[in-house]
Amino acid sequence: MKVAIASDHGGVAIRQEIKKLMEEMEIEYIDLGCECGSSVDYPDYAIPVAEKVASGEVDRGILICGTGIGMSIAANKVKGVRCALVHDVYSAKMTREHNDSNILAMGERVIGPGLAREIAKVWLTTEFAGGRHANRVNKIHQYEQTHL
Numbered sequence: 001m002k003v004a005i006a007s008d009h010g011g012v013a014i015r016q017e018i019k020k021l022m023e024e025m026e027i028e029y030i031d032l033g034c035e036c037g038s039s040v041d042y043p044d045y046a047i048p049v050a051e052k053v054a055s056g057e058v059d060r061g062i063l064i065c066g067t068g069i070g071m072s073i074a075a076n077k078v079k080g081v082r083c084a085l086v087h088d089v090y091s092a093k094m095t096r097e098h099n100d101s102n103i104l105a106m107g108e109r110v111i112g113p114g115l116a117r118e119i120a121k122v123w124l125t126t127e128f129a130g131g132r133h134a135n136r137v138n139k140i141h142q143y144e145q146t147h148l
């Protein structure tokens with residue numbers, strides 16, 4: 001699996017923590033920034049990660065900002081992206097099993113690095129359950145194909 005990760009200035013510490021986790025898990029990743037000492041705009045980081053996921057250049061994406069909300073809104077504008085904003089381990093598991101989410105968003109001003117690490121670990125290792133959930137995800141895909 002190959003993962004693209006990025007954050008704005010509000011998510012740098014968790015981004016570093018998740019990179020460390022992926023190294024421990026021997027997961028290949030590309031870090032798309034930010035290189036920020038100052039304030040940056042989250043869409044400039046969410047959209048490049050989302051486009052890499054949508055094109056298949058990477059399998060998954062992880063985005064962190066202050067709340068995770070801006071990153072998830074921006075990423076979900078890209079066709080083919082199912083970005084889940086997650087702040088608990090149960091949702092991390094469910095959004096992989098039920099929604100086949102391909103991007104994980106988290107907020108560094110909402111949770112600490114320890115919980116973020118557990119969420120990312122579960123999200124990275126849980127498989128999509130398929131079956132009836134695949135029908136539901138396909139309906140989102142169909143809508144994207146016909147309306148967007």
Ligand code: RB5
Nearest residue numbers: 010065066067068069070
């Ligand atoms: C930046 O101050 C903050 O707005 C951003 O990190 C994020 O929380 C937006 O949703």
